[in-house]
Amino acid sequence: MTRLCDLAPSNIRSIAPYQPGKPITELAREMGLQPEQIIKLASNENPLGVSPKAYEAMQDALEEIARYPDGNSFALRDSVCRKFGLNPGQLVFGNGSNDILELAARAFLTPGTEAIYSQHAFAVYALVTQATGATGVTVPAKDFGHDLDAMLAAVTGKTRIIFIANPNNPTGTLLGKQALRQFLGQVPKNVLVVLDEAYDEYLDADLKSEAIGWLNDFENLLISRTLSKAYGLAGLRVGFGIAAQEIADLMNRVRQPFNVNSVAQAAAVAALADEEFVERTRALNQAGMVQITKALQELGLSFIPSFGNFVSFKVNNAAVVYQQLLQRGIILRPVAAYEMPDYLRVSIGLFSENSRFIDVLGQILQESKTTS
Template identity: 55%
Template sequence: MSLAHLAPDYVRAIAPYQPGRPIADVARELGMSEADIIKLASNENPLGASPKAIAAAAAALNSTALYPEGAHELKAAISAKHGLPAEQIVLGNGSNDILELVARTFLHPGASAVFSQYSFAVYPLATQAVGARGIVVPAKDYGNDLDAMLKAIDASTKVVFIANPNNPTGTFVPGPQLHDFIARVPKNVLVVLDEAYSEYLSDADAYNTTFWLTEFPNLIISHTLSKAYGLAGLRIGFGLGSAELMGLINRLRQPFNVNHLAMVAATAALADDDFIIESRRVNNEGMRWLEAAFNTRDIGFIPSHANFITFKMPRAAEVFQHLLKQGVIVRPVAGYGMPEYLRVTIGTAAQNERFLTALDKARADLKV
């Protein structure tokens, strides 16, 4: 007898999140050595993490018998960077945790969340998981259509999710436009601004949201250390917002949601600006190189402000499999409603070259 009916309808209807294929899985499946496989599927930092962060985590291994400590130090490091007191910071087991906590704290059956077509998969997932309704707004040029999102807000809307830059498309809304949008969102609707890729913005595009939190009590900003900071495997992110909103979220947060290694590594990582500068440089060079390579080959792509690029590819699912067999893992985005596209993370120069060689071979073999 199936017991599936014990779960609410809205839980049974959830389509599970599809992560990038792990290297070990692909190695097992194809009988390849892990060393021969490169993963450009999950927007991880190809340079790894700051050596200072790794050293801090290694030193912390001796304290695994104790429940996690280090929130005070990490919040102090975040405070120093963002100019906010500790009560305006919530730590998360990845920023995914923050997004889910927002949904669990503020959404419920009968309420709705607004987000764009082609936006991060966790927004619909977290919304559906609590029985709320997702209002998906058609994208404009693969990015957030802010005017349409404003119009889509209705009396049931409690949260608007917006990533800037956006994943999986890499599109970007300039700071002044975003500020104007938040100012027009009704004051009783929360805006969750997901800045997972903000470290990759050029100096010209970068904008400072710290003051926005004073101006907009309905704003929550989420950050991750999984991308530019290279700590995806440790799971650490944080949310910023008013003390009142963060206090509510804290009521639902597990007491020890973030582990000790993650907290000490993140504290050290946040102090290593040179690592971020170098990561941005390598990403920018790789991005320009790949754009040029796509242009030479007449491969269409969506101009990206993040650390990945989504490009147009006929028979994308077959090309993905072909690349996989060559030991190059990229990300299909058919689940996002983009079956004719693939997303590739910008790697090191050597990884980018390997990806391009494999792509050329796949296109030649498949005649696409």
């Protein structure tokens, strides 16, 4: 008799599930460590935690937790519109920005169509593409970033979506605004360009995205944003997409009706208004980036210059070093699955967390020299 699971579509059965950063509690169990002994620099989370204003809003929202959330996210929609100068119909909200990526795939991809994304780009692009039965087309990277000319050349009559992360995760590379706008002008109008800007808040003012201002010129543009990074709401999962109203409407048709919970909505409204917290986050990240990259240079390790809140560095026996760091209570992110087997990615943490990582990494490298 044929097993039930064997009847599932082959594209679903062959998906390799996304591997998140190792949780602190899991490492504590595995290594017999106390959770307070462990620092996690693996998932690009905000080391400052959450905005005090957002925390207060969460507490207030708990009083109505027995009721369903606003399925249209009215208050959050209004906050985003006012902050970015948008019309309500241009928005779609998601359970994190991953949800936005999946909604785009579900709305526009079918078996027999194609989606394009770069080598070393966010793994979810391939996952949401495969889940629809569409074909993913990986374009080789250029200096660990997107090769826009090659991506444009990969477009065929079957192409429906092009995914672009800017800054890119896990490499941290950034596309110039002029090059990106020129690229958009060359993409066929019947191909959706999904511009994933999860790390835009970490950029200096002159580097920040201008893509929202391009929406009137490019009706095939979808911008994805998240509150999981600089806004510190990773555990609540809030993201939003900005696009032409027709595109947002299609995505909302396949969206779950209550995909953003009421506590998350309340926290997001408060977080978006707390610009001082985001600025403190950005300043801490810049200082931490200097701290870590300077130390990597002193240790003789090369790294990819990053515009995010993380940096990927090259180290011999990366998988072994990763395990040795885990044994000493430090969680990084291996990126071998991104075709970068010799690299590890470290998120920027508090000064003390960065210092401990640097010290322990130095000890491990010194020990490897002694035993070699």
